[in-house]
Amino acid sequence: MPGTKEIRAKITSVKNTQKITRAMQMVATSKMRRAQERLRAARPYAEKMRAVIGNLTEANPDYRSPYLQRRTAVKAVGIIMVSTDRGLAGALNANVFKQTLLLIREWQGQGAAVKLCLVGAKGMAFFRRLDTPIVASVSHLGDRPHVKDLIGTVKVMLDAYGDGDIDRLFLVNAEFVNTMTQRPAVTQLLPLEPAEADAAREHWDYIYEPEAARILDALLIRYVESQVYRAAVENVAAEMAARMVAMKAATDNAGKLVEEMQLIYNKARQAAITKELAEIVGGASAV
Amino acid sequence: MAEPHTIQVDIVSAEGEVFSGAATMVFAPASQGDIGVAPRHAPLLSMLKPGEVRVQTPDGQEQFFFVGGGAIEVQPHRVTVLADTALRAKDIDEAAALAAKERAEEALKDRGGLITQAEALAELARAAAQLKIIARLRKVRS
Numbered sequence: 001m002p003g004t005k006e007i008r009a010k011i012t013s014v015k016n017t018q019k020i021t022r023a024m025q026m027v028a029t030s031k032m033r034r035a036q037e038r039l040r041a042a043r044p045y046a047e048k049m050r051a052v053i054g055n056l057t058e059a060n061p062d063y064r065s066p067y068l069q070r071r072t073a074v075k076a077v078g079i080i081m082v083s084t085d086r087g088l089a090g091a092l093n094a095n096v097f098k099q100t101l102l103l104i105r106e107w108q109g110q111g112a113a114v115k116l117c118l119v120g121a122k123g124m125a126f127f128r129r130l131d132t133p134i135v136a137s138v139s140h141l142g143d144r145p146h147v148k149d150l151i152g153t154v155k156v157m158l159d160a161y162g163d164g165d166i167d168r169l170f171l172v173n174a175e176f177v178n179t180m181t182q183r184p185a186v187t188q189l190l191p192l193e194p195a196e197a198d199a200a201r202e203h204w205d206y207i208y209e210p211e212a213a214r215i216l217d218a219l220l221i222r223y224v225e226s227q228v229y230r231a232a233v234e235n236v237a238a239e240m241a242a243r244m245v246a247m248k249a250a251t252d253n254a255g256k257l258v259e260e261m262q263l264i265y266n267k268a269r270q271a272a273i274t275k276e277l278a279e280i281v282g283g284a285s286a287v
Numbered sequence: 288m289a290e291p292h293t294i295q296v297d298i299v300s301a302e303g304e305v306f307s308g309a310a311t312m313v314f315a316p317a318s319q320g321d322i323g324v325a326p327r328h329a330p331l332l333s334m335l336k337p338g339e340v341r342v343q344t345p346d347g348q349e350q351f352f353f354v355g356g357g358a359i360e361v362q363p364h365r366v367t368v369l370a371d372t373a374l375r376a377k378d379i380d381e382a383a384a385l386a387a388k389e390r391a392e393e394a395l396k397d398r399g400g401l402i403t404q405a406e407a408l409a410e411l412a413r414a415a416a417q418l419k420i421i422a423r424l425r426k427v428r429s
Contacts, residue, residue: 041303048299048367052360056332117387124394136387137394147301147372152383159384206360209319209333218334219358222369226301 004272007265011258018254024088025247031143032179032240038144039176039233046230049223053192056216059205063213067158067220070191071167076113078135078157078166079103080189082173082231083123084239085140092174092182092242093122099184100172104132115166117157119150119232135160143240145232147225154225161190169224173231174238180245182238187231189224293345294326298352298368305352305370306342313366314341315359324361331361340368 057068081100083093104114116132118124121139128134136156141149160166168190175185208215293309313324316338324331340352354370 038302042301044297044304045299045301045369048297048360049369052332052358052367052369055360118391124391128395134391134395136384137391138387139390148383151380152385152387155380155384156387206330206332209317209331212332215332215334215358219369222301222357222371229301 004265004268007261007268011261011265014254014257014261018251018258021247021250021254025244025251028240028244028247032237032244035143035233035237035240036176039230039237042226042230042233046223046226049219049226053216053219053223056206056212056219060212060216063216065213065216065220066162067190067217067224068192074107074110074112074167076115076166077107077168077170078115078117078160079170079172080117080119080153080157080228080231081123081127082171082228082235083118083120083126084235085121085142086239087122088246089239089242090246092239093126095182096172096174096184097123097126099186100127103170103172103186112167115157115160117153119153119228120235141232143236145229145236147229150228150232151225154221154228158190158221158224171228171231173235174242176234176237176241179241182242187227189227192220192223292326294324294328295365296342296368297366298340298342298354298370300357300370300372302372305368306350308342309345310342310366311345312343315368316340316354317359322359324359324366327363328361328366330363331359333359335359335368335370340370 079100081096083096087093100116107114114132116127116134118127118134118137119139119141124134124137124139136153138149138153157166157169161169168188171187171189173185174182176182206212293311294313296306296308296310296313297304298306311326315322315324315333316336318334318336321338322331322333335354335357337355338353340354342350342352344350352368352370354368356371358369360367360369
């Protein structure tokens with residue numbers, strides 16, 4: 001039986017770990033709430049943008065932006081994958097990687113080349129060991145991603161699409177379903193499916209400043225950026241939820257461990273006392 | 288005329304809603320010059336320059352919002368300002384794209400370093416195992 005001192009040291013160490021995991025759980029909980037709020041705040045922009053783009057495409061059937069055109073032959077696809085910067089979030093990143101690998105394999109199976117654009121340090125650490133070319137990356141966005149930090153990475157992919165280097169653009173991120181469930185989600189960013197406009201509306205057109213084509217292209221770029229921003233924010237919410245659950249499990253586990261060790265400690269202590277008593281009694285009777 | 292002389296104004300950016308409410312008049316820095324929008328303005332779509340959007344509310348007050356650019360959509364009873372959160376210019380965007388590319392290349396360049404580090408760790412583990420075996424053999428012999 002191990003000595004009481006060793007067990008006590010072990011209990012203290014587990015309790016310290018438990019303190020850390022509990023703190024991380026609470027931090028993740030509050031950060032998750034804030035990320036959810038930001039996710040909600042980003043929604044009106046995307047909705048308004050989609051409505052304007054819908055109106056615009058309907059009013060201008062003659063101009064077809066390259067971002068809206070479906071290319072029949074797909075020679076190459078681009079994938080923007082959002083991952084976290086830090087670990088200790090359960091299987092969150094692993095699931096996103098798995099989904100991305102499936103998507104890569106699917107397109108490579110159809111003879112299309114795949115180009116990756118990675119957001120987040122964990123994704124970079126994983127995919128740089130593989131053969132898929134990585135054309136752009138950004139990491140350490142923190143818990144509050146900003147659109148301006150994402151513009152560069154998105155532009156690389158938009159330019160590649162405009163130049164015909166890629167024919168489709170996908171976005172993979174962890175979707176925040178609820179606190180207990182996060183699952184990888186794949187969205188097609190380009191070509192964009194134009195929003196359904198109400199068919200019964202009478203025909204009208206805008207006054208444009210400058211011409212319609214330039215405005216449409218500028219809006220489409222912003223729309224794609226806002227989608228990537230939404231994905232980054234949603235990924236933060238999912239990360240925090242996953243971490244919260246993982247840390248709760250770790251805290252509970254540590255509690256169980258401490259309980260078990262406390263029992264062993266009590267037994268060891270009792271045994272030591274009994275032994276000492278027996279020795280004293282034995283010594284006394286010998287005298 | 289029962290119709291109120293106001294127009295619904297929504298100013299939204301990718302990171303959140305900035306303003307939503309009724310106004311009697313809205314001024315915005317459109318790309319071809321500042322514009323004023325009154326209720327029942329003809330449908331208009333324009334890009335915005337960086338500048339300030341002024342909203343006159345029905346109670347006679349005026350509110351100012353800075354926008355870094357973006358777009359404005361006007362319909363007879365509704366104005367939507369899609370504001371940029373970041374300052375946009377062609378060369379700034381270009382530089383950001385270049386930086387993103389460089390980051391990817393740099394991270395890939397590190398790959399060599401990572402492999403040698405992994406190899407070194409494997410080598411170390413092997414040496415440690417060998418030392419352990421030697422120590423055990425010595426114990427047996429002595």
